[in-house]
Amino acid sequence: MNRAVEINTPSADTTPWPYALSRRALLKWARDNVTFEPQPDDSIVGCFHFLGTTCSNMGHPIKLLFWFTLSPAHDGERTIVESRCRPAPDDTGCRRMCSALESPESFQVMLECYAPLTGKTLSEALAWNPDLNVAGCLCHRNSQNHKWWNAIQAVHYALSLRGAASYHG
DSSP states (O other), rough: EEEEOOOOOOOOOOOOOSSOOOOOOHHHHHTTTTEEEETSSSSEEEEEEEEEESSTTTTEEEEEEEEEEEEEOBTOOOOOEEEEEEEEETOSGGSSSSHHHOOOHHHHHHHHOOHHHHBBBHHHHHHHHHHOOSSSSOOOOOOOOHHHHHHHHHHHHHTTTTTGOOOOO
16 A cells, blocks of 8 residues: 655754755655555555656656665665666656657666666665766666656655654554
8 A cells, every 4th residue: 555655844954954955845755756655574665756758759748656665674774675667557758758769678678677776775875976967858877867866865855754764654
């Protein structure tokens, strides 16, 4: 059962902001675009629902699901044991990206096989500093990195609103 996160708006906080994205954007995403499913073994399956547009072809909407399976907390930290990105079931824009038009099968394999954060702790993932391209598409590795980078920040922030690594649903 996926549940939308229940958000408690943080009060005025003087701690350093650990995210590259704005508090406003992350709060909105944590509230509207992140879901969690606690597992019986204390692991968590989190999903970031990315909404964007292709960078060419007249900007068709794209809907992606970035899934993260987080290990049970160990010494106050969770590890990303699995991650994947797939078009949402109702997405129609991914197949309109340039790379998908050129080679649909290899684009789909590339999209589903790239998992740059698997094996990292949440702290390591948050500190990940890849080459980024803010283009709306996922045709190139650096634009894929940008989407993964946004996804992990949103998931991490949503977890932090619930007590960081100790979230139990």
